[in-house]
Amino acid sequence: MKRTREYFSIPNLMGYFRIALLPVFLLLYYRADSKTFYLAALLVLAVSFLTDFLDGKIARKFNMVTDFGKILDPVADKLTQGGIAVALTFQYPLTVRLLVFFLLKELYMAVMGLILMKKDRKITGALWYGKACTCILDAGILLLLFVPNLPLLVSNAVIYLLMAVMAVTWGMYLLFHIQMLTTGEADSGRTKGKRRGLLITGIIILAVISFVLCAILPYRRQPEVSSEYMESFQADSFYGEGISADRAVMIEDNGAALRERIRLISQAQERIILSTYEMRSDTSGMQIMAALRAAALRGVQVELLLDGFAFWTQVEGNPYFYALETTDNVEIIVYNRANVLTPWKGMSRMHEKYIIADDRVYLAGGRNTFDFFLGDQEGHKNYDRDVLVYNTGGADSSVHDLVLHFEETVAQKCCSLWRHGKLLENSASVKRAAAELDRLYVRMQAENPQQFEAIDYADVTFPVNHISLVSNPGGLYPKEPWTFWTLCQLIKHADTETIIHTPYIICNDYMYDMFTEICQKNENVMLMTNAPSTNGNYFGAVDYVLNKEKILDTGLKILEYSGNYSYHGKSILIGDRLSAVGSFNMDIKSAYQNTELMVVIDSREVNDQLEDIFLDYQREACPAAESGSEVEELFSGDVPGRTRMVRRVIMWLDPWIRFLM
Known part of the structure; x- marks a missing residue:
């Protein structure tokens, strides 16, 4: 009881x-x-x-x-x-x-x-x-x-x-x-409790210090380009004698960039490959996911390659990506997945951006897959650029080289297939997300049917003599700067004006020396980058101000872009024939740490198109002054307080960590 x-x-x-x-x-x-x-x-x-x-x-x-x-x-x-x-x-x-x-x-x-x-x-x-x-x-x-x-x-x-x-x-x-x-x-006993607390605190502090050191020290080493790679370089191989199987055109507008991606995905019959550093579930990212899911449901093989850090910040835990991955015929591959137990791998990132449809057409450039870069939505934008390459049917098309490059990348040990298990697949949030993507695709077809219509790419592209792909070596940890060195060699071999567009420029001594060597041989080398006031990258803005004189001492003619939005284009005009477009920033991280891809096109027509695009941007740029009040401008009253605080911290840290930027 x-x-x-x-x-x-x-x-x-x-x-x-x-x-x-x-x-x-x-x-x-x-x-x-x-x-x-x-x-x-x-x-x-x-x-x-x-x-x-x-x-x-x-x-x-x-x-x-x-x-x-x-x-x-x-x-x-x-x-x-x-x-x-x-x-x-x-x-x-x-x-x-x-x-x-x-x-x-x-x-x-x-x-x-x-x-x-x-x-x-x-x-x-x-x-x-x-x-x-x-x-x-x-x-x-x-x-x-x-x-x-x-x-x-x-x-x-x-x-x-x-x-x-x-x-x-x-x-x-x-x-x-x-x-x-x-x-x-x-x-x-309180004494034992205090001792235990001090011990735990000490262990945590030691673990944090060890984590930071393990994350950054492996990247202090910055290797030189090997003699074998130098000997393999031939400038003539980047030029073609006649018309190749490829045709190309620049895609400059953010809205057009989204529409062409939707068109490529909707018209694909066999295989879609999408490589992107960062993808979000915002307006444009959702449209891309809806189109990819619809393609997979009709039997197209979809392969999505994502960087491991951006995967952790934008994909893991996101029901829309789970819904996409659970769709038949979809594989999501993660490059160097973020792992707190292996911090020494953390700085090696996959930075390449391209999409391939059926070995027939591809887009490559510097655009990530979210609203800053794609679509006509209002709000913050980054100006960027793609090149669309169309294979007319020849075996010498660069699309085959790009597919091979993708397959070699995903075959590396640092790449893994994302598998989350049936438990998450059957969760209510994932099922709801899948249904929402399906409804979105139907709505996209009704509201903007033009982007689903097939077009004759031969009518909207220019003839090309030759296309070459330039990339860094595979694997993690510091890499030989193949992409930077190759682009510099192409510029050195040009006997006419060269124009470089890059969002930011962060160089080590080797890169300064290379630019000096280039300018001694070719006095007509111009570089346009964001002015500190428009640079969306805090590190890029601060480091540019701190090292501006070193950049000018190389002989580069610097233009500072001051348009309405941050400029993110990564392209080079080399003479009157070569145009290079891709993901490579003129910084240490792109040179030594990231995977990068640049598409080098030999075509006078494409070169003329890119030159016109460059001139439009350069009308909103001014020559860089040798000295000025940039430091004061970084911290002026017009700058938001949070931004000023972050810039001050970066300015203090810059000499110590710039080898990571």
């Missing part, structure tokens, strides 16, 4: 009631396609929190505290937390991992609680670190629950933080349970 009264005391009945509310909350939240359902779900959750607040007070005031209640209350807490985590999987698929980890931890806690009861050990209830873990979990889960549409990086960071807190708490409980089982009581 006493045991029955203990089980059915008022505080324990409130605990049962709290558990019973869980399926009601989950059903309402899952069906919350209107404000009414959403508010009803939150009301049920509020009632659950209220009973949790009251049951302990009632138990203590009316002397209803029981050993069973000490177990039931945290179990009800954990079930509530787990239920909310389940609800979050409807929106954030990554919370499935949080839920699995949570269930494993609580299963352990339940088993150990029963073992301690069986051995007649004193049940103390939740310890301070358990309560702290519960508070942090509640705060994080409620943040995800009540603030929908958090930036992906924020939601991922919250989820991983909660998992880390649970891991630390689990470890501390493990030590506690070992002590309880061996001695029958837990040590509560």
